[in-house]
Amino acid sequence: MVSLNQLIAVCLLYVIGLFAVAFAAERAAVRGHGDWLLRSPLVYTLSLSIYCTAWTFYGAVGYAARSGLEFVTIYLGPSIVMIGWWWILRRLVRIGRSHRVTSVADLISSRYGKSNLLAILVTTMAVIGVTPYIALQLQSVTLSLSIFASAETGAAPGADPINSAQAAFWVAVGLTLFTVLFGTRNLNVNERHHGVVIAIAVEAVVKLLALLAVGIFVVWGLAGGIDEAMAQIDRSPMGHWQVEGGRWVALTLLAAAAFICLPRMFQVLVVENDDERHLQIASWAFPLYLMLMSLFVVPIAVVGLDLLPEGSNPDLFVLSLPLSQGQSNLAMFAFLGGFSSATSMVIVATLALSTMVSNHIVMPIWLAYGQNTVQQSGDVRHVVILSRRLSILLIISLGYFYYRLSGGGGALAAIGTISFGGVAQFLPALLGGIFWRGATRIGAVTGLCVGFALWIFTMLLPSFGAGAALSAATFEQGLFGIVWLRPEALFGVRGLDPTVHAVIWSLSLNTLSFILASLFSFPSPMERLQGAQFVNIFDHSSPARGWTASVAASEDLMIMAQRILGAPEAQAFFRAQARLQEKSEGLPEPTPRFVQALERELAASVGAATAHAMVSQLVGGASVSVQDLLAVADESAQMLEYSSQLEIKSRALTDTAAKLRRANEKLTQLSHQKDSFLSQISHELRTPMTSIRSFSEILRDAKGLNPEEKTRYASIIHSETIRLTRLLDDLLDLSVLENGEVTLNQQSGTLQELLDRAITTASAAATRAIVIDRNRSTENIQLETDLDRLVQVFINLITNAQKYCGAEQPELKIRTRLINGCVEVDLIDNGTGIEPESRDLIFEKFSRVPGQGGEGAGLGLAICREIITRLQGTIGYMPDTPGTGFRITLPQTHSVQERKTKTLIDQA
């Protein structure tokens, strides 16, 4: 039989051992040793075991003894969550890591626009919800001590053989000491508390082994093997399945929700996680741990009910069963297991809660009352650390006073369930926040308030019993006498199990009001920004722009960062940021990206909302660019604008391309014309040249030429020279005309005189007579223009008719008329006319109508057109006359101007 003093001595040794382990782990971490263990998935999984508190260790057996297999729901819920890690935990861990989240309150506040109100709300609720749980741990330790004491003194069960209050006090002091020592060593909560983590890992092993040892002792030592144990279970009062369906579902759901929302679980699952891959390993390892923890619960309960005297507290069967069998070492081991469960839970829960209280309640108040304190020099870290230590003290004392006030009554399981119900109220806001972009701050606040109020009214207050917190009348007739507001039959729904009733009403109304308020409220820009980042965490983990920090000087930020992060850490951070900005020395520029990174770094120490408030003090109070981001978020508007811009641009491009194509076509045409002109010219020049050369060679080289031949050859040479000269004259003429270099002389005369002159000149050179048919009566038209040039045109046309008219009796009809100050002259012969396909070309240079023979160079009509154009008239072929007809139209009076601008290319 162990004495109480022996027990306390062993317990103290165990605690000293834990301190030593924690201390060694901290030392190893500082030196960079032992990463393989400190950062291993095994330690991560074991640290999750703080889910199994004294409630599990002792309470599960009591629970099983009272309600059969129902206790297992408390483990099924978390197992489902872990097995379904891919759905929720993976997101939470990623968000937690990329946003440097410090607690569940920080996550919710950060998601809903870094709202301090939400942070305070969640922190308060968490403290209210978890305090009974901490009290429960203290109670379980003192209860287990009292079991040993009563076994020693032989006191009746239920009596208080030790001073419970004093025992609880010393346990609380010890826990505070441990948490303060190892939980507040570093400010950055994202840095793992290696000492704490390793200590709770050790405790996780101890409690599992202890429970397994008791279980094995009971099954093989007392019951005599598995089959016998099973038979005994079936024979016992709890030998049949008798779990109510509603409770089975509701409790599984509740445990799953609490597993995600409990501040201490969030701490180890998300905040202390430093490798996402560990999550998947824990997804099978942790359900395995839970399964082993609950494997022997039923046998222990059954055997305990069987062997222990009537009235024994089933919550302590784990201890009392070995004790009653004289297995004092096993009992002591079991005691250490229970002690481990209680202490590890209190340490982590206090750590998580103190971070929340200090970051979300103490720091904002401190910031609000110390105006501009951020800019002053001096270390802020001691303020944060001090506030965290005070928070630890506060929370453990709250737990202690709750324990003293509640008098240690009530079954362990009931308190645990109530606590779960309280924190489960975070679930809608949490899940809505990470899956639904439409969730708003107002929705979250509404949902949390509704859910929490209902939890207090239907779960927490009734748990004190009728007449304690709520009067018996309230239970009977409802709040304020309204029958619908009875705490265990809300809205007149009766007959439900109180727990199921409370869980269903609080969670469903919480979710409903959260959704409704979200649907009908509009989020602030910051909320929308954070919402998009949280929900699409896997699409873009990059931090969003938040600050336009032109006003924030890097020096101010440096001073502030040094005070919160500590000088060396802050300097290292600033150096790294400067390197990122590719600055070799000096402070980094206060770019939005840098300020955002700094804010996140600070958030890891003091929480998102506080860090945001601190940075905003320096940066000018507002994250201006968030307003701009609203426009950015308005993606559709942006897309529209962008596409219309594109449209305009593409239209402009199409236009330009068309212009270019036209210009290109023109240039190609021009180059073509130039080529053909050159080749024509050389051809025209070459033909007479060739004959001149040949005949002059004959004259020079041939012997014995008679005089006739000589004369004939010489006259050929002569006529070719004349032709050549004429050609060159024409070319010169044309070129002068086309270049606009011609000088026109204003003269006046009648059309009749002009035609007379032209006919006389043409007939003199003609080889063939042509009959001219004129109507002299109409020709008396006074003209004022360059008459010489006009005569040239007439001569050309008449000569053409003489040369090319195919008729046997060539005849040229000349008709003139005056219409509206315009003179029209038609010259029509009785020939065959010009083929339609050739008509377009007759005015072009060197164009000769095929099949007409002749010796012309094909420049005559081109010259005519040039002259008439100069005289501001037109010349055209008359397609529907019997022979070849040309019509000249020109103004009666032409003010002659020199026009020199026209070039060949322009005209083309």
Place this chain on the structure above:
Amino acid sequence: MNRYPGTPLFLERRSYRFRRMMDAVRLLPFIVLAFWMVPLLWPVHETATAETVPMSHALRYIFGAWLAAVILCFVLWRRTSSQIEQENKG
């Protein structure tokens, strides 16, 4: 689960297997939940003990399902962990 533009429509065998394993990872919690909700179908009689499920059967069923879930989860971890590691690096 969105298919990003540019990812191929069909995958090589290894990637295909990995995707199916990830499908299994996503599906597993629902299957396990379904198994654990089976006890809702068991009769609950306060007095008549003949028809109710004996506690030993209930224990074997619940813990059997639990162990199976753990083993399945373990197998899936073994088959996906190397790929997940690669994706994290990539």
